[in-house]
Amino acid sequence: MEGKEAAMIMRPPANGAIMAVLACVLLQGARAGVVEDFNHVERCKESLYMGTPPRGYLGNSFKKICQRYEDIPRYVTLYDPRKHIPIYSAYTFKKSDGEKKVDFPWMFEPQLASEKSSSNMEPFPQSASMHMNFEDTQAVLEDYADVVKYERGQLNPDEHQADPLDKASTYSLTNVVPQTREFNLGPWAEHEEVIRKRLNNYCRGKAFVVTGVTTSGHTIRRNNLDRVMVPEYMWSAYCCTEFDQNAPYFVRYKFPAFGAYGLNDHVNNHLVEVPLKNLEKFLKGRMDVDRNFQIFYKDCVPDN
Secondary structure (H helix, E strand, O other), X not given: OHHHHXXXXXXXXXXXXXXXXXXXXXXXXXXXXXXXXXXXXXXXXXXXXXXXXXXXXXXXXXXXXXXXXXXXXXXXXXXXXXXXXXXXXXXXXXXXXXXXXXXXXXXXXXXXXXXXXXXXOEEOOOOHHHHHHHOOOOOOHHHHHOOOOEEEEEOOOHHHOOOHHHHHHOOEHHHEEXXXXXXXXXXXXXXXXXXXXXXXXXXXXXXXXXXXXXXXXXXXXXXXXXEEEOOOEEEEEEEOOOEOOOOOHHHHXXXXXXXXXXXXXXXXXXXXXXXXXXXXXXXXXXXXXXXXXXXXXXXXXXXX
């Protein structure tokens, strides 16, 4: 009897049962907006160089968001639901004319509030009372309503996208941090334009960009509560392994990868362009990361 019972226990499930389980797992992976990792196409893997996100971040409260708009993965965001800002957004750069669209509605991420919610970003509802449930996990429009010194600064800017739906997907508050007006409209906007033109003109393959923040800054308060952290520094880096080898040297030495950082303040906010390793060294002293912190897989050095 024991042998029969053991055989019954060890008997593998029928093929149909296996297929049903696999289908369920695959469906969950395809639907997920807030994900465990980014290692599938459905989870925004293609937004990352070699399918690999920045490594070395410490802390287990961050949420990985595959930013989905109209059921298509658009880009990646590592989000801090406590400070209500993205830590970084990673995206593929699309050659564009730099046109900025401002007629898209601002959106939020339903799955940050509830795993049962939609995996697509959605426009904020007209009634303010409808999204009280989301305030614990993310910034809402009211947080920015009466703040005159700060702009909503996109980490994945719409000027770096070409398709209208890709542009629309950048208007999620999970892709936004408070930037001082002087920094946002000055050095930061100028840098985004410089990178747009550089990658437009000299990148011959796919360009990957990661833009992020350091978080030791001020805080936007509303109703006597700390609501949205104002980053102290902003930084950005790109990776393009296929580039114009005949480009002028002053451009060529900034490939395949280069970075930049700037103080998010109304004064002394000039942006500094630096080699990738210099940027990583700068950030290690200002972020909660380990010694293996790395923005791009193998520092964007292709295997030859």
